[in-house]
Amino acid sequence: MYKRQDPDAATGANLRRTPTRDLLTLDYAGIVNKTVGRYALTTTFGSQIVSDQSSVLSATGIGIGAPDVTLVNLLQRSVGGESFSENNSVGYFVQQQVGWNDRLFLTGAVRADDHSSFGTNFDLIVYPKFSVSYVLSDEPALQERLRSLKVNTFKFRSAWGQAGRAPGAFSAPQTYTVDRVTLGTATGSAIRTAAFGNPDLKPERGEELEVGADIAMFDERIGIDFTYYNKKTTDMLQAVSVPPSSGFISTQLTNLGAVRNSGIELGLTGKVIQRSNLSWDSRLNIATNTNELLSFGIPGRIVETPGGQAYGSVQQHRVGFPLGGYWVTPPLRAPDGSALLTTTGAAQFPLGDTARRYIGPSTPTLEWNWANTFTVFKYFRVYALLDAKRGHYIFNLQERNRCQAANDNCARVNDPRARFPQTAADTVLFKELAVYRSTSVSPEWIEPADFIKLRELSISMDLPQRLLRATKASTASFTISGRNLAIWSDYSGVDPEVNSYGGRNFVRVDAYAMPMMRRWTAAMNLTF
Amino acid sequence: MTTPIRSRRRRLASLALGVLAIGTATACNDFLQAENPGAVEVQDVSNPAYVGLIANGPIFGFQQAWTDMTYWNAQFTDELFNRAVFVEEGQIDRRELFSDMTYINAFIYAPMQRARFLGEDGARRLKSLLGDTATRDLRVARALAYEGYSYIALGETMCTTPINVGRPKTSPEMFADAITRFQEAITIAQASRTFLSAQTPVNSNALLATDSVLNFARVGAARAALNRNDRAQASTFASAVPATFDFRAYYSDNTTGQRNRVFERLTLGSNAFMLNTPFLAMAGDPRVPRAAAPAARANTPLAPSSYSTFSNTVAGADFAPIMSVRLASGLEARYIVAEAAGPTQATLAFVNERRAAGLQAPVTFTGDELMAELRDQRSRDFYLDGHRLGDLRRYRQFYNVDLFPKGPYPGTTSGQVYNESITCWPLPINEINGNPNVGG
Numbered sequence: 001m002y003k004r005q006d007p008d009a010a011t012g013a014n015l016r017r018t019p020t021r022d023l024l025t026l027d028y029a030g031i032v033n034k035t036v037g038r039y040a041l042t043t044t045f046g047s048q049i050v051s052d053q054s055s056v057l058s059a060t061g062i063g064i065g066a067p068d069v070t071l072v073n074l075l076q077r078s079v080g081g082e083s084f085s086e087n088n089s090v091g092y093f094v095q096q097q098v099g100w101n102d103r104l105f106l107t108g109a110v111r112a113d114d115h116s117s118f119g120t121n122f123d124l125i126v127y128p129k130f131s132v133s134y135v136l137s138d139e140p141a142l143q144e145r146l147r148s149l150k151v152n153t154f155k156f157r158s159a160w161g162q163a164g165r166a167p168g169a170f171s172a173p174q175t176y177t178v179d180r181v182t183l184g185t186a187t188g189s190a191i192r193t194a195a196f197g198n199p200d201l202k203p204e205r206g207e208e209l210e211v212g213a214d215i216a217m218f219d220e221r222i223g224i225d226f227t228y229y230n231k232k233t234t235d236m237l238q239a240v241s242v243p244p245s246s247g248f249i250s251t252q253l254t255n256l257g258a259v260r261n262s263g264i265e266l267g268l269t270g271k272v273i274q275r276s277n278l279s280w281d282s283r284l285n286i287a288t289n290t291n292e293l294l295s296f297g298i299p300g301r302i303v304e305t306p307g308g309q310a311y312g313s314v315q316q317h318r319v320g321f322p323l324g325g326y327w328v329t330p331p332l333r334a335p336d337g338s339a340l341l342t343t344t345g346a347a348q349f350p351l352g353d354t355a356r357r358y359i360g361p362s363t364p365t366l367e368w369n370w371a372n373t374f375t376v377f378k379y380f381r382v383y384a385l386l387d388a389k390r391g392h393y394i395f396n397l398q399e400r401n402r403c404q405a406a407n408d409n410c411a412r413v414n415d416p417r418a419r420f421p422q423t424a425a426d427t428v429l430f431k432e433l434a435v436y437r438s439t440s441v442s443p444e445w446i447e448p449a450d451f452i453k454l455r456e457l458s459i460s461m462d463l464p465q466r467l468l469r470a471t472k473a474s475t476a477s478f479t480i481s482g483r484n485l486a487i488w489s490d491y492s493g494v495d496p497e498v499n500s501y502g503g504r505n506f507v508r509v510d511a512y513a514m515p516m517m518r519r520w521t522a523a524m525n526l527t528f
Numbered sequence: 529m530t531t532p533i534r535s536r537r538r539r540l541a542s543l544a545l546g547v548l549a550i551g552t553a554t555a556c557n558d559f560l561q562a563e564n565p566g567a568v569e570v571q572d573v574s575n576p577a578y579v580g581l582i583a584n585g586p587i588f589g590f591q592q593a594w595t596d597m598t599y600w601n602a603q604f605t606d607e608l609f610n611r612a613v614f615v616e617e618g619q620i621d622r623r624e625l626f627s628d629m630t631y632i633n634a635f636i637y638a639p640m641q642r643a644r645f646l647g648e649d650g651a652r653r654l655k656s657l658l659g660d661t662a663t664r665d666l667r668v669a670r671a672l673a674y675e676g677y678s679y680i681a682l683g684e685t686m687c688t689t690p691i692n693v694g695r696p697k698t699s700p701e702m703f704a705d706a707i708t709r710f711q712e713a714i715t716i717a718q719a720s721r722t723f724l725s726a727q728t729p730v731n732s733n734a735l736l737a738t739d740s741v742l743n744f745a746r747v748g749a750a751r752a753a754l755n756r757n758d759r760a761q762a763s764t765f766a767s768a769v770p771a772t773f774d775f776r777a778y779y780s781d782n783t784t785g786q787r788n789r790v791f792e793r794l795t796l797g798s799n800a801f802m803l804n805t806p807f808l809a810m811a812g813d814p815r816v817p818r819a820a821a822p823a824a825r826a827n828t829p830l831a832p833s834s835y836s837t838f839s840n841t842v843a844g845a846d847f848a849p850i851m852s853v854r855l856a857s858g859l860e861a862r863y864i865v866a867e868a869a870g871p872t873q874a875t876l877a878f879v880n881e882r883r884a885a886g887l888q889a890p891v892t893f894t895g896d897e898l899m900a901e902l903r904d905q906r907s908r909d910f911y912l913d914g915h916r917l918g919d920l921r922r923y924r925q926f927y928n929v930d931l932f933p934k935g936p937y938p939g940t941t942s943g944q945v946y947n948e949s950i951t952c953w954p955l956p957i958n959e960i961n962g963n964p965n966v967g968g
Contacts, residue, residue, distance in 0.1 A: 180783055244642070247648075
């Protein structure tokens, strides 16, 4: 609530919001275990019923007449709002696991789901899955060999399975709604179009193959986890443009084409130093991801523009490329690389979608983080975490706006060499001014967003028991930690990790977004 | 012996629970029918209880779309100059338009397409629900008239316009379709008038409402015919409209969505001004007022005065979000008659009448000079009310008079120029991507 303190200030408002969620679940699971010789058989079956209703009741009063009277209905203008969504689902599953000699496990399962958000033309969906794991280090024939290689544990695993994601509530039916209409001096109600709907709507189906191994070596001082994954998502749920000539201003949730995500995940853990007065534990995680749109599922469709892009559409979905990749039209240039200008001095950009060029993906293709913990004399601990993301790009809208002709407020435009050219190189810079100032988005504004961050650094100290005797505490520790302490990046903005429109699918843009804040924390923990 | 019996009972109980759970889930198909209290499913719209709401749909759609379209078309033409830092606003001002500009769909095209559909859909549903009386029901006539105006708005604004995910229609085709709607609206309104006149006692308010819709449709038909350069038909429709006729789009402060968007845009951080437009020089004309202070808003057409066609100019009140906008009028009908007639003595008399309204001395122009003056007076009388783009396109196409801004963009430091090749809005990417009948 914002009360009026100053008679010249805004008159204040009282905003109320009451969210309610009713989540009812009914789960039934049965397990049957049976052992036949060397085989352990486990059958699991059951069903799951979920009813999830969410509603938000809000009321806003604007204009506090008397500072002591703040009830919404007593303010100068009051408006109310209500939203509601409901998702109901029913699922059944049965799973059979066969274990052999407690080291080889085979599992097969089937799950069937029906959901209230499926279209009327679609019924329930069935997802199968299979997995195998084999603890090679428990295999007598291999134990000697693995021991000679200092391998303590070696587990191979592989899984194939399908899973789904249900559409959002009320996505399937075509609907109208009621809105307010001004009729002379009165307000009435009018019916208008709302959701375009999709009676064929079904869940997104993901099919994933995963192969990996978990290895522990040198008396468990070295650990290696490796996984290769290849996931193909079909019937991808995607909001696509509804042609406005249909009379509906909305997007339509549609099962579209296919996307592949593949990559590796590697985890390395090590107890590098283990002494009585010093230990060093380290963990390195590396993950790669390659994203590719395989098809739209619509004959002839090769491009779709994600909605919600402000100030120019620079991201597109194109078959054969990552979803939401950056596609921008470069300006016309002479063989020497200088911008070709019109007679009035404006940069020239070819028209049409075919003139766009691929710049790069909007999501990282490589991520790694490296965590280290040093313990000195058992009482002091130093923890440091480095975090990196690479291979992706970001639209630096902030700097682009500053360089716009109307603002002329960026370093590139105000570079004296460009403003007052003396040499041939300066003349090239001068021509670049027209590119920077142009309202067309040139590739220069799509910048690599690679970075390495010192994500966290903390120092902890446990107080020795003898120092605690005077108090009644059983343990005590003191910690100072800092987050986002340093960044190494070639990005010309403040922080390449920001996204001004993070809530919009695929859209990635730095438009005056607040960077990740540096934060220091001091904490004292006492246990009694 | 007791342990095995207990165990068997437990198993039986578990099994019974499982069967019950699965059975419940299987039996409850209704459980999977989630109800949405915020929507009416399409098959339920044609409910007799919704007749009033269906009839209001076209009014809602058109009033909301018209005010936004008016503001952005004012920048597209010479009515407003925009020095905003927002990239797309400058591009619109210079007519550097691309299909993937978000503003085209959000503020120009999609809302008016919805208005068109609500008129078409509303008229169709009303005819079905009202049965035989639909041929004399004013609500059907009104829906058709609003539909006709949405065809005019799209035809005057867009380069081409697909209807119901069909092939793109040219502007002349759109105007022809508009006339068809207006003619049907006129027929129904006249039948309504005949029916009401035969009642005893005569409901005079109902008759006034009927005449209002009738003349609304006549002005629309005349406007569409003039845009097709069918001056005889335009004059025929316009001549039947009383000089005092006035039909408005209404706005309200009741909710944000009901406010006059021209007011919203000009007062809430807008960067649109009269600067660098021919209207800046019309300072003495009360039909094209502008603020003198504060300095930051100088030459912005807002409070305390407002546009000549906005309702509270008459009352002398401040520019406000609740101001209605004149959609059609006897004044417009007279302009149409004069333009269709050409440089006649009647046209000269009309021009001098309008000059007097603008505190200007009478003139004795003839020929092209008189028609140029008629165009000038029209630009003042209909400033910022959604006529200018259609007028400029018509002048360019049929009279070889190009009044679109051209040449270097005022204040440019990077060689920006008005894009003289563009005089209409391209289809937005949403239509191009989603409509198989539109070539990419």
